[in-house]
Amino acid sequence: MxxxxxxxxxxxxxxxxxxxxxxxxxxxxxxxxxxxxxxxxxxxxxxxxxxxxxxxxxxxxxxxxxxxxxxxxxxxxxxxxxxxxxxVPEWAHRLDDNAIRKRLARVIDFERQRRTLHRYEMAELIGVAEATFTKLERASGNISVDTIAAIARALKLDPATFLFSEKIPPGGADT
CATH class of the missing domain: 1.10.260.40 (lambda repressor-like DNA-binding domains)
Structure with missing residues (x-):
């Protein structure tokens, strides 16, 4: 940015x-x-x-x-x-950094499938290298707020609330 x-x-x-x-x-x-x-x-x-x-x-x-x-x-x-x-929903206040990484991974996967994009196409869309995309997809690495905002901007989502959307399929114990 x-x-x-x-x-x-x-x-x-x-x-x-x-x-x-x-x-x-x-x-x-x-x-x-x-x-x-x-x-x-x-x-x-x-x-x-x-x-x-x-x-x-x-x-x-x-x-x-x-x-x-x-x-x-x-x-x-x-x-x-x-x-x-x-x-934001009440459950969102219980999320820690690992849960945020997992939700971001689910958002990316959900949006990639919804848009019927290949992984490399999704990486291009959100403006990251394929290696970075792999880390995001695996919910690993120390993700920055600039990366989160850039992903939201590329997906035309509200950066402040998209991670807490009810539309994201639940998974794990974070929701």
């Missing part, structure tokens, strides 16, 4: 995440430094302050792993971070 003159990428998911972080920071009355302190991994490592600030400024391509750390630290759901206040 391309940056504007201010270095910001036009990605509604980045905007939703930044707005949610700022809303939570204001609600909690925290400085940026104290807000960043909330983001620790399970091993006790902190998410870099720079990563947090760049996320708030919409200047970095946040990955699902980073979002999981932020969601855990804020005790929010992925859905709350990605949807940015848009209404």
């Amino acid at each position: 391309k940056r504007d003159d201010g270095g910001v990428v036009n990605n509604p998911l980045r905007a939703n995440i930044a707005q949610t972080l700022e809303r939570e920071r204001a609600r909690r009355g925290l400085s940026h430094m104290h807000m960043a302190e909330l983001f620790r991994t399970a091993e006790g490592e902190k998410l870099a302050y720079r990563t947090y600030i760049q996320t708030v400024r919409q200047k970095n391509n946040v990955t699902l792993t980073t979002l999981q750390i932020m969601a855990n630290g804020l005790q929010l759901s992925f859905a709350a971070l990605l949807a940015g206040g848009k209404k």
